[in-house]
Amino acid sequence: MNSQILFVEYHIPVKKLTNQELSIEFPEWSPEKISSKTGIYERGICDENEFASDLAINAAKKLFDKYGIEKNEIDFLLYCTQSPDYLLPTTACLIHKELGLNSNCGALDFNLGCSGYIYGLSLAKGLIGSGDASNVLLITSETYSKYIHPEDKSNRTIFGDAAAATLICVTTEPGLEKFVFGTDGFGAMNLIVKTGGIRKRVPSMFVEYSEGNFVKSDDHLFMDGQEIFKFTTREVPLLVDRCLKLNNLQISQIDLFVFHQANRYMLDFIRRKLNIPADRFFVSLELTGNTVSSTIPIALTEAMKIGKLERGMKVMLVGFGVGYSSGAVVFNF
């Protein structure tokens, strides 16, 4: 049995953080400099009482309304987040309740970041391929803004909050092709929130300032930008090559590449390294920022809106980041 991405929709918080606002707080960075480097002009930021599960529910409701989806026909909910409501129960059960899904529907959370969408698609393909499900709702949702220290100008510039909902269904046509994956736990400490889990449940209150007034705190999101850049520029081209080989394809046979939208500068670097023509490499993060596991489905939605992605196209999706974790897939839209 084949599986296909049928519909995608997303939701971003109403509240926005603009480059102008960031520049007032951090005058050493002009709004123009921020946008020219990152490709980002504004990002959605959750209110204090707005959470990833709220964004997820909104994204799913938008998907249902827009495409007239009969929610009783969904037989599995996959929820990708690193911002769960509670340590337990799994947030997917709470979202399941709020959406009023069928009680025979399976639901689970999985904890991944920027590679999460690829892994979610793979899980959905597995569930459909085994015959255990026919209609899988994959929701990705993240609120890194709640993990970022208010003085952390680098991460506040890059990350935005958002959720995306994708319906993956059984189909007779070839949809999702073969996946490749990558994992390297040696990079775990380079992108991390150290406290709040079971190993270090209580805040440590450790805060350190480095050259250029960059802040590092165990209780907030820490990203070693240089190490992440090295990992990405080293591993992503290899991942793309593996995925192409596994699917017996060449770069010239892919109609559209949609990578995790980390930031424009890094995407440009990888695109040039892989010799992918700019017109087949979709970039869309101007009004959302890096929304972690939702960047790829948001980009897919935007690509469809402007006619850059059409039925019948062959598309490669590539996700990479925290973990380190990475994955790629080719699909026929």
Added chain:
Amino acid sequence: MRDFKKFMIDLRLQFEESDAQLLQANTKFRDLGTFDSLTRFSIVAYIDDEYNFKLPDNIFTIVQTPQELFNFMSNE
């Protein structure tokens, strides 16, 4: 022996166009407005790829200009 002219062309590719035009052998990196962490990361990654040379993470505390960077790579 590396070619300094090619090295300069490669280096300029890592900068925004406005600063790429200003970059000369003895230009101080820090004098360029777009020389920030992302540019530093991309220079380190590009030199690793193109020249198979691993620069130390603190390279830009050791060298200030393209000429000094080239010399550092030649002397290692």
